[in-house]
Every structure is written in C-alpha cells, then in structure tokens.
Amino acid sequence: MTTDKEVLIKVEGLEKKFDNLEVLKGIDLEIDKGDVIVIIGASGSGKSTFLRCLNLLEEPTGGKILFEGTDITDPQVDINLHRQKMGMVFQQFNLFPHMTVLQNMVIGPIRLLKKSRKEAEENAMALLEQVGLSDRYDAYPSQLSGGQKQRVAIVRALCMNPDMLLFDEPTSALDPEMVGEVLDVMKKLARNGMTMAVVTHEMGFAREVGTQVIFIDEGVIVEQNKPDEFFDNPQSPRLRDFLSKVL
C-alpha cells in the first residue's frame, strides 16, 4: 500500500502490571503510517490492555511508546495533545448521552481544535454523510441502534482529524446483523489509508484489510505476520490452537 515507510508509533518493551498481575510482559511493535494492525488473542491475553496503553488510558508500568517521535510515557509530555491525534473507538460506543449526534461530534473540534462551530458542523455533516447517517444528526444516542451508535462513535473520532485510530473490539457488543455496517465503515477507512490498530474477533476483517496481524497470548506477541501467512500457515502451536477454535 504505502511505498515509503514512515513510522507512526514505536513500542519498546511495553509492560503493564496490575498490582502483582503481569498483563503485558514486554511488547515491541512498530506501526507505520497506513498500516492496519489487527490484534487478536483470547480474552485475558492482554490485547485490550495493550491497545489501551497506546493512548495511555492504561498507564504502562514499563517500556516506551514513541508516537510521532515523542515518548508519550514520559510524565512531562502533555498526553492530551497526543490523544487528539489518536482517536479511539470503544466496544461500548461511549457516546455522550446528554448530547445529540452532532454535538457529540463537534465538541472536540470546537473546544480543543478551536474550530468555528460552522466549520466543525460542516465537517461533521460531511463525515456523517459518508457513513450514511446524515439524517440522524439531531438524534440522541439513545434513539440509535447499536450499529448506528458505533458508526457515530467512529465519526466522532474522525472529526478530530486524527493520525491514527484505535479500535477496542468495535463489533463485540453489536447484534450480528449490525456487525457488517460497522465493518464496512472500517474497511473504507482502511482503504483510504487511515492508520489503524484494531482489537477484534472478526477474522474476515483481519484477512481482508489487515496489513499485519498479531497474536497476543499471556502478555507477549506470540506471532506477527501478514494476514495470508498468519492464517494459512501459523507457526506457533498456541496460535494454531487458537485459530482452530475461532475459525
């Protein structure tokens, strides 16, 4: 996809301990611009924790995360500025229920990027149009279906014009018939060159748009490969075992 490689995020020896429980035991990973990294693994393997460490929603207890050249684990760094460039989409959507769809989308750009309301709203409406929800701008989140909520949540992240998006099991809380509409939006994003890190159980998605698939087990990356190799020719027994259960 991209010819010239530009490293967006570099993770070195990332560790996370909750009290005495070691969840991440030293993870190294490089994500280039335009990469779609799909992270899979059993529940409790540390894959979500890893993703949440990338924007410091979980504070790592060791290692470094270089995002666009800055070590964001350094306490001196203003993490809020970096988070603006790293959108996140959650399993439970986490839309703000006291705001309409449009308000959800413009609050960040207006307050943080200091855009005018008009500019922010126009941009938000254009993005809503792309996910087929422009007629729902005035609705409250409680009036939307799960799939619609998640599409709005993706647009909310996009409104900040991020350099990268993190997806934490974006389709796991959806009814089966709504998974497709969310995956379609994500695929479109991937094809348009958005850098993404996606924790998911959707193997079809991983195979179709992933540039790299990584398998995390017991807090370490057990295997990392291009999707075809990863799924057709898994090397480690643990991955083979995992794939045999989910495919």
Add this chain to the structure above:
Amino acid sequence: MEQFFKDFGESFYNNLIYEDRWLQLLEGLGLTLLIALLATALGLALGFIVAIIRSSYDMNIKGKKKKGFGVFVMKVLNVICNIYITVIRGTPVLIQVMIMYFIIFGEAQNGTLAAILSFGINSGAYVAEIVRSGIMSIDKGQFEASRSIGFNYRSTMMLIILPQALKNVLPALGNEFIVLLKETSVAGYAATHELTYVGNLIRSRTYEAFFPLVSVAVIYLVLVIILSWLLKMLERRLRNSDH
C-alpha cells in the same frame, strides 16, 4: 353555631390582622426565603467542591502509588472534606446554628448571617454526598471516551460528567432543598425573626395557638409545593435526551 363563627372571626382578627400581624408573618417569610436561598447557593457551591475533591481522590489517587506535591495536596484536601462531612452530618443542625451564633459570631450578633452560614455549611455536606453519588454513577467509559478525544480531567468533569451526574441526582438534590427550606425554622434560636419565630411570637402574644401555627404551616406547605413544581419542570427539561 353563631357563637362559633363569631369567636372564629375574632380569633382570626386578633392573630392575623390586629397590629398588622399578617405583615409580620410576611416579613418572616421574606427572611425565611432569604436564608433558604442564600444557604442553598452556599450549600451547592460547597457541595460541588467537596464532591469533586472526594470523587477525584477516589478515582485518581486512592490505592495508587502516586507521589508528588499535587497528590499530597489532594490527600490533605480529601481528609479535610471527610472530617467536614463527618462532623456536619454527625451533629444536629440546631446545635450548629447555636454554635455559629453564640460561639463563632459571639459579639457580632448577626443572626441572619449566622443562620445563612450554618445552613449553607450544613447543606453542603449533604449536597456533596448527593453529587458524589451522581459522579460515581456515570459509566467509566464516559471518562475514557472524553479523555481519548483529548479533553483534560477538568474539561471532562465540566462538559461530560457533571451534566450527566446532575441530571441523575436532581430528585435527590430537590429533596435536600426542601429539607433545607423547612430546617430554617430553627433559625429563631439565632435571634432571627423568620417565619416560624414570628408565628410563635404571635402565639405568645395572643395566647392562641391555632391561627399563628396553622398559618405558618400553610405557608411552608405552599412554598414546598411551588418548589416541587419548579423542580419537576427542571427535571422534565433535562430529561429531553432520554426519550
């Protein structure tokens, strides 16, 4: 029967009309409203500050091995807030009013101000716990979503958490306002001529209890009914997004 109506009318006249006693009641009502209103404002301000300190401490510092000056300040503030809530909730409001008036104000002899301060400080402790419960009731995902967009802790509180928390606790807060309004009836102990004090004063002049006390009761009742109605309107407005 005729005699009864005659007595009734005479009693009404003596207790409410003679020497402009209705006017005294009205002035008492004004003072009651003044105390309740300013105490509510003070209670809300105090309560929000204490609630934010306590819940910020619970969410960010409690059980974590953080160090630094900011953490130390938060720990001290949290201890102060806990002592405040314990002492205020643990002692009768009447005693608090009297301590404020006779000990803290001492020579100053300003009963109304003493009443406003003590009811405000008293209400603050209850408001703090109500608001804190509201903050704690908001899903953690709301914090995370807001922080992931890039909002700092303060903006997250002001824009995302408090508006939702407030909506959730509005009925409980309304209840607290109603209690506060009626509690001001003990402000007479601080030599304040509020509604209850005036009613009791009239009773002591006329040696008749019925009209002064029932009038006072009816006035409180009407106030509370109006207040409840206002709160209901506010709740309905805030509930817009629930559908």
